[in-house]
Structures are given as C-alpha cells and as structure tokens.
Amino acid sequence: MTHKKMQGISPKLLSGAVVEAESSTKGQVNTAVKESRNGSADFGPNSLQEAIQYFGGNLYIATEFLATVRWPNGPQCPACESRQHSYISTRRIWKCRECGRQYSAKLGTIFEDSPIPLDKWMLAVWMIVNCKNGVSSYEIAKDVKVTQKSAWFMLHRIREAMGTAKGFGAKPKLGHSDGGSGVEVDETFVGGRFRNMHKDKKVELQRSRGEQIEPDLHIGKAIVMGMLDRDLREVRAHVIPNVQRETLQNAILKHVKYGSRVFTDEWAGYNGLNYRFVHDVVNHMETYVNGIVHTQGIENFWSLFKRMLRGTYVSVEPFHLQRYADEQAFRFNNRGGKNKDDRITDGQRFRKVLAQVVGKRLTYAELTGKVGETTPF
Numbered sequence: 403m404t405h406k407k408m409q410g411i412s413p414k415l416l417s418g419a420v421v422e423a424e425s426s427t428k429g430q431v432n433t434a435v436k437e438s439r440n441g442s443a444d445f446g447p448n449s450l451q452e453a454i455q456y457f458g459g460n461l462y463i464a465t466e467f468l469a470t471v472r473w474p475n476g477p478q479c480p481a482c483e484s485r486q487h488s489y490i491s492t493r494r495i496w497k498c499r500e501c502g503r504q505y506s507a508k509l510g511t512i513f514e515d516s517p518i519p520l521d522k523w524m525l526a527v528w529m530i531v532n533c534k535n536g537v538s539s540y541e542i543a544k545d546v547k548v549t550q551k552s553a554w555f556m557l558h559r560i561r562e563a564m565g566t567a568k569g570f571g572a573k574p575k576l577g578h579s580d581g582g583s584g585v586e587v588d589e590t591f592v593g594g595r596f597r598n599m600h601k602d603k604k605v606e607l608q609r610s611r612g613e614q615i616e617p618d619l620h621i622g623k624a625i626v627m628g629m630l631d632r633d634l635r636e637v638r639a640h641v642i643p644n645v646q647r648e649t650l651q652n653a654i655l656k657h658v659k660y661g662s663r664v665f666t667d668e669w670a671g672y673n674g675l676n677y678r679f680v681h682d683v684v685n686h687m688e689t690y691v692n693g694i695v696h697t698q699g700i701e702n703f704w705s706l707f708k709r710m711l712r713g714t715y716v717s718v719e720p721f722h723l724q725r726y727a728d729e730q731a732f733r734f735n736n737r738g739g740k741n742k743d744d745r746i747t748d749g750q751r752f753r754k755v756l757a758q759v760v761g762k763r764l765t766y767a768e769l770t771g772k773v774g775e776t777t778p779f
C-alpha cells in the first residue's frame with residue numbers, strides 16, 4: 403500500500419477513507435465507527451472473547467478505539483488544540499492543519515514510545531482491569547504473546563493509568579460535612595515475612611493493629627493506609643512511611659471533609675480526630691460489631707488486596723506497592739453496586755481505564771531505578 407494522505411476528513415474519528423485504504427478491515431471499522439458515532443457509551447467489546455475478536459491483530463481498530471475514548475469529540479492537536487486535521491492511514495497518525503504537527507493516539511499516554519502493537523496493549527488492559535485478582539506477567543506473556551519482561555512493564559504502565567493520581571492525589575474530599583454514612587480509615591502492614599520479625603515488634607504490631615498479620619507474605623514490609631467512603635463506595639489506598647499520628651491525621655485532613663463521620667480502630671495515632679470530625683472508635687477486642695461503628699468495609703478491601711498479592715503476584719517490592727494498591731482500588735471502585743442498574747460491565751471498566759491513560763508516563767528507568775538502561779521493548 404502506498405503512503406496515502408487523507409484529506410478533508412470531517413467525521414469525528416477515522417474516516418470512510420480509511421476503510422477504502424484498508425479494505426480488509428472495512429466491515430469492522432464501519433461497525434466501530436457507527437457505534438461510536440451513535441453516542442453510545444457501550445461501544446466496543448464486552449467480554450474477553452469479544453475483545454480478542456475485536457482487537458486481535460488489528461492495529462486500525464485498536465487505534466480507532468483509543469482515539470474514540472480519548473477524543474470523544476474527534477481528534478484534537480495536542481499542540482494547538484485544533485480539530486482540523488488530515489489522517490495518514492498508513493501510519494495511523496493525524497496531521498494538524500493549523501500548525502502542521504503530526505500526532506498519534508498514543509501520544510502523551512502510557513502507550514507512547516512502546517513498540518508493542520496497540521492491539522496487544524488493548525488485550526493486556528482488558529485482562530488486568532477485569533480479572534478480579536489481577537493477572538500475572540506470565541499470563542499476559544502467554545496470552546498476548548509478548549516476552550514476560552515486556553508483559554511486566556506493560557502491567558506496571560497500565561497500573562499507572564488505573565491510579566487516579568500520584569499518591570492520594572488532588573481528588574474531591576470524601577465524606578459529608580453533615581456526618582453522612584461515614585468514612586472508614588485503617589492501615590495495614592504488608593509483607594516483611596512477619597514471622598521473621600523481632601518478637602517485640604511482632605507483639606507491638608499485632609496488639610496495636612488488632613489484626614492477624616499474614617506470616618508468609620514474601621514482600622518487603624510496607625504500610626498502606628486506606629479510606630473507604632460508605633456513601634460513594636470509594637476506596638483510596640496509599641503507601642505511607644509510618645503510622646505516626648502526624649502522618650495519619652494529615653492524610654485524613656487532606657482527604658476527608660471536616661465534620662464527616664470517621665471510623666477508626668483504637669490506635670493512638672487517631673486520637674484527637676474528634677476536633678474536626680465525628681470520630682467513632684472501633685474496639686477490636688470486642689467480638690461483636692457495635693452497630694455502624696466498624697471498619698469492615700476497608701478490612702474487606704484489605705483482604706482482597708492481600709489475596710491478590712499472595713495469589714497472583716509472587717514477589718512485590720515495596721517500591722512498586724503503590725501501583726498494586728492503585729490496581730486493586732480501581733477494580734474495587736468500579737465494581738458497581740448491588741442493584742442491577744448500577745452494575746458496571748467489563749466493557750465499561752475497560753473504557754474507563756483507557757480514558758485515564760492520557761497524561762501518564764512511566765519510563766523503564768523510573769520503574770526499575772536503572773537510569774540509562776534501555777527499555778525492554
């Protein structure tokens with residue numbers, strides 16, 4: 403096929419001209435374009451099998467899908483924001499008519515600079531967002547047909563997109579200033595092969611946290627703090643350096659509205675929260691749950707998180723733990739409600755994470771701390 407520059411493309415997405423250029427994909431492109439132009443939020447695949455049929459080996463469909471999600475109103479030049487463009491179908495890039503800049507759908511996303519074809523990326527994204535306990539790089543390598551090292555890197559980049567921001571980020575605060583159903587706050591210790599810890603430390607940890615610490619986690623020791631808004635059914639989880647009062651309360655002040663009802667355990671680090679919040683303390687020594695005063699929601703999240711770490715990911719360094727917390731929080735926050743109406747489908751979860759890929763980068767050097775080493779793919 404000769405290099406062909408597409409001119410005069412007015413539709414939002416890839417044009418009919420692309421279909422002419424790539425007659426073998428004609429049917430699929432037409433269907434995808436039609437669905438997306440209908441304004442339906444449910445375009446694209448809705449199961450793993452459909453995703454394989456939809457994207458497998460088809461860079462045009464994968465590019466179009468990403469473009470549709472990131473530019474719902476049509477491709478837009480990242481330099482001058484013009485929507486006037488022509489499409490170079492052979493290279494799957496757009497050329498801005500205002501400033502002349504060429505841009506791809508991958509530009510400025512976690513996919514930028516990756517030689518892994520976009521259709522393989524799509525399948526990897528599908529798998530990690532929709533597998534309840536995560537998916538290992540070995541599974542991705544086998545199913546998507548990339549090397550295990552590439553798969554490992556791909557998964558970390560996708561986790562970067564699943565995270566809403568660095569750390570707890572600048573998101574709207576949780577809770578209700580008039581109390582509301584409340585926010586459960588808790589921290590958990592991950593890893594460090596608990597049974598190898600010094601005895602005093604072990605006793606202190608177990609007593610202070612009032613929780614059973616897994617003895618066999620093969621993970622560098624780290625602490626994760628979590629907050630669960632019962633009304634929004636939203637969890638935020640972040641690796642913290644220690645469980646000191648200042649650390650815990652600064653995080654709460656930053657993320658929970660004044661006046662909110664806050665549930666914690668009896669750890670001294672939470673003392674004094676009642677100045678700005680309605681603070682209820684859970685007594686873990688009591689065997690019954692005292693009405694609404696409990697932290698079972700966030701504890702449920704911890705058990706999912708640890709199940710994922712134990713079952714799917716063999717060895718997690720503390721350095722990477724935040725991304726695993728982001729991964730589990732994303733799935734937890736996008737699991738849908740109990741009612742049929744607010745259930746979130748696999749396809750919706752997939753499109754949601756694709757909408758978050760923009761503006762996030764993660765280089766191999768950042769990931770490994772090995773500056774100067776070339777990326778594996």
Ligand SMILES: [Zn+2]
Nearest residue numbers: 479482498501
């Ligand atoms: Zn431009």
